[in-house]
Every structure is written in structure tokens, then in C-alpha cells.
Amino acid sequence: MTRDKRTIKFTRPVASNKEGLQLSTPEIVAAYIAKRLKTGIIADLGCGIGGQVIFFARECKKVYAVERNPEKLEYAKKNCELYGVKNVEFILGDALEKSTIETVSDANIIFSDPARPLSEKERTLDNLEPPIIEILRLYSDVTPELAFHAPPQMSPSRINLDCEREYLSLNGQLNRLTLYFGSLKSCQRSAVVLPGEKRLLSSNAVAIKSGDLNDYIYEPEPSVVKAELLDELAYEVSEKGDEILFYKGDGKRTLLTSSKLIVSPFFKDAYRVVGRTENDVSMIKELLKSERAGKVVLRFDIEPERYWDVRKKLEAGLSGSRTLHVFGFGKDIVVGEKIR
Ligand SMILES: C[S@@+](CC[C@H](N)C(=O)[O-])C[C@H]1O[C@@H](n2cnc3c(N)ncnc32)[C@H](O)[C@@H]1O
Numbered sequence: 001m002t003r004d005k006r007t008i009k010f011t012r013p014v015a016s017n018k019e020g021l022q023l024s025t026p027e028i029v030a031a032y033i034a035k036r037l038k039t040g041i042i043a044d045l046g047c048g049i050g051g052q053v054i055f056f057a058r059e060c061k062k063v064y065a066v067e068r069n070p071e072k073l074e075y076a077k078k079n080c081e082l083y084g085v086k087n088v089e090f091i092l093g094d095a096l097e098k099s100t101i102e103t104v105s106d107a108n109i110i111f112s113d114p115a116r117p118l119s120e121k122e123r124t125l126d127n128l129e130p131p132i133i134e135i136l137r138l139y140s141d142v143t144p145e146l147a148f149h150a151p152p153q154m155s156p157s158r159i160n161l162d163c164e165r166e167y168l169s170l171n172g173q174l175n176r177l178t179l180y181f182g183s184l185k186s187c188q189r190s191a192v193v194l195p196g197e198k199r200l201l202s203s204n205a206v207a208i209k210s211g212d213l214n215d216y217i218y219e220p221e222p223s224v225v226k227a228e229l230l231d232e233l234a235y236e237v238s239e240k241g242d243e244i245l246f247y248k249g250d251g252k253r254t255l256l257t258s259s260k261l262i263v264s265p266f267f268k269d270a271y272r273v274v275g276r277t278e279n280d281v282s283m284i285k286e287l288l289k290s291e292r293a294g295k296v297v298l299r300f301d302i303e304p305e306r307y308w309d310v311r312k313k314l315e316a317g318l319s320g321s322r323t324l325h326v327f328g329f330g331k332d333i334v335v336g337e338k339i340r
Pocket residue numbers: 020023024025026045046047048049050051052053066067068069072093094095096113114115116129130
């Protein structure tokens with residue numbers, strides 16, 4: 001069975017065109033955000049096909065669903081009907097217009113998930129529609145409680161606003177960055193992991209120590225790495241009596257290490273280290289052979305078009321049954337087996 005975006009994001013057959021579906025918020029994310037923004041009246045500026053509106057309606061007394069595209073607003077109405085929510089006032093209009101601001105002026109919280117230009121090379125706050133800075137300015141008299149989705153590729157320091165920066169990962173992938181203003185802000189930076197809704201908040205935790213490779217390695221959840229919360233992760237782990245150290249990292253991958261197996265919702269994956277060698281094909285093959293590998297997963301920075309060539313080269317001649325993961329940082333190669 002092929003699973004299209006509709007089936008991956010929604011459990012019901014939502015109405016949408018291709019673009020609306022592409023920009024829509026998956027149910028599990030929308031449910032989490034709605035719980036965090038539970039209030040009396042909330043306004044969703046640029047509600048698209050209503051992915052988020054449905055879940056706001058389940059948590060809040062009333063939702064204003066503002067959208068300037070009439071086709072999308074019709075989809076949003078149909079989708080609210082499909083999910084059986086009735087406490088939504090649909091407003092066809094521009095979020096930046098005075099009349100819209102007046103209509104939603106009794107809202108307790110203003111939310112917006114602005115559209116990002118899909119082709120944009122470097123993610124910024126500048127090209128979002130509706131623009132976050134404009135909404136902050138125009139709605140400052142309505143309420144100080146605002147929240148926005150922003151491009152998750154942006155690092156915390158690139159957001160020069162007084163807000164909480166919450167990075168969210170979904171099934172091990174970075175999915176969202178949400179900015180919370182006013183009393184919605186609970187810290188500077190936070191990370192959430194879905195499913196499970198586990199949250200890690202920034203604090204004054206002491207810096208994580210670096211250490212040499214030990215028996216286990218871990219890839220932290222991308223939301224934790226992006227929110228720069230490795231110190232807080234190490235502290236959380238230490239509170240339970242375990243010690244985790246920073247092993248190596250580059251722009252793409254971060255590895256932590258420990259001598260004892262640690263379980264944490266903030267690890268994407270954990271591996272038992274089976275060996276270490278130099279970045280040399282014959283030496284890596286020798287190690288893979290001696291460890292009875294059959295399949296090899298490459299976990300280092302490699303151009304996608306070279307991935308299968310290199311993988312086939314490493315797998316040639318292997319006859320074992322284990323699937324081993326090959327991590328590489330410069331000259332250093334670490335081979336590990338995933339712990340399920
Ligand atoms: C990323 S989509 C929102 C998706 C939505 N969260 C969902 O789950 O379907 C952003 C939406 O904002 C709308 N939009 C952009 N600028 C707007 C404006 N000034 N006023 C009202 N809507 C706007 C776009 O038409 C688009 O549908």
C-alpha cells in the first residue's frame with residue numbers, strides 16, 4: 001500500500017488541493033500545539049485547509065479561522081465538518097487588514113503558521129506569509145500572547161525576538177519550530193519529541209563533557225540538537241544516575257557515548273559499538289567481515305548519488321546476518337549495531 005501525504009498526516013480523508021495538503025500541519029503536531037495553546041478564544045491567521053484549526057477547536061472555546069484564499073477556506077470548513085468541530089468562525093480575508101484585526105480583537109491568543117516559499121535557499125523570517133514581524137506589530141493591542149510556526153532550519157540565535165524557540169521532532173525528523181511570546185514563553189529554548197510529547201527546556205545546566213568512544217553511542221533527537229540542549233540532556237540523564245558524554249559532531253550528525261546502556265526519549269537511536277577503524281575501505285571491510293555483517297548502513301556525510309555505490313562496495317563479499325551502521329567523522333570510523 002502506498003501512503004500519500006494525506007494518509008501520513010491525517011487519519012481522515014481531508015479535503016484539499018496539493019498545495020494545501022503540502023502546507024498543512026499533521027494531526028499529531030496540531031494536537032500537541034493545541035494542547036499547549038489551550039485557551040478561551042484563539043485566532044489562527046492563515047489557517048490553510050484547517051489542519052490546526054480542527055485541534056484548536058477541540059481544546060478552545062472558540063476559534064477564528066482566517067484565510068485569504070477562498071478555496072482553502074472552503075476546504076477548512078469541510079475538514080472541520082469532517083472532524084465534527086462546530087465552534088469555528090471562518091473569516092475570508094487578509095490577516096493584515098484592519099477589519100480582520102477588529103473582528104478577532106477578543107482573542108486570547110493569536111496563532112499563525114505562515115507559508116514558507118518552498119524554493120527558498122536559506123530559511124529566514126523575512127519571506128513568510130503572513131509576515132511574523134507584521135503580525136506582532138499589528139496585533140500588539142489585541143493580546144501579548146502570540147505563537148508562530150517558523151522554519152525549523154533556523155538556529156535559535158538567528159531569531160532576535162523575545163520568545164521561546166521550541167523545536168519539534170516527529171518520528172526522528174526535525175518537523176517544526178514554534179515561537180511563543182508573552183506568558184506563553186516558558187524558557188529560551190525547548191525541544192519536543194513526538195510521538196510521546198516529551199519536552200526538554202533550556203536551563204543553566206553545566207556543559208556536557210567530551211569523552212572518548214565508549215561501549216554505546218547515541219544520536220540525540222534532532223529537535224534537541226537544533227535547540228542546543230545537549231547540556232540539558234546530559235543533566236537529565238545524570239539526574240537518573242547515568243553519565244553521557246559528547247563524542248563527536250558535525251553540522252549533520254551528533255554522537256554521544258556512554259559505558260552503560262541509557263534509555264531516554266531524547267535519543268533518536270542508540271547503538272552498541274562493535275568496532276572502530278580508520279577511514280580506509282579495506283580496513284572497514286575487514287572489520288565488517290570479522291563482525292559477521294551482511295548489510296551496512298552508511299551514517300556519514302555522503303552525497304545521495306554516491307550512497308548506494310559506496311554501500312554496495314562495503315557490502316560486497318559479506319555473508320553475515322547482522323546489519324551494522326558505519327559512522328564517520330574525518331579519519332575516524334565507528335561501527336555500531338542499532339539497539340531496538
Ligand atoms: C502554511 S499555510 C497554513 C497551513 C495550516 N496550518 C494547515 O494546517 O492547513 C499558510 C496559509 O496562510 C495563508 N496566508 C498567507 N498570508 C495571509 C494573509 N495575509 N492573510 C490571510 N491568510 C494568509 C496562505 O494562503 C496559506 O494558506
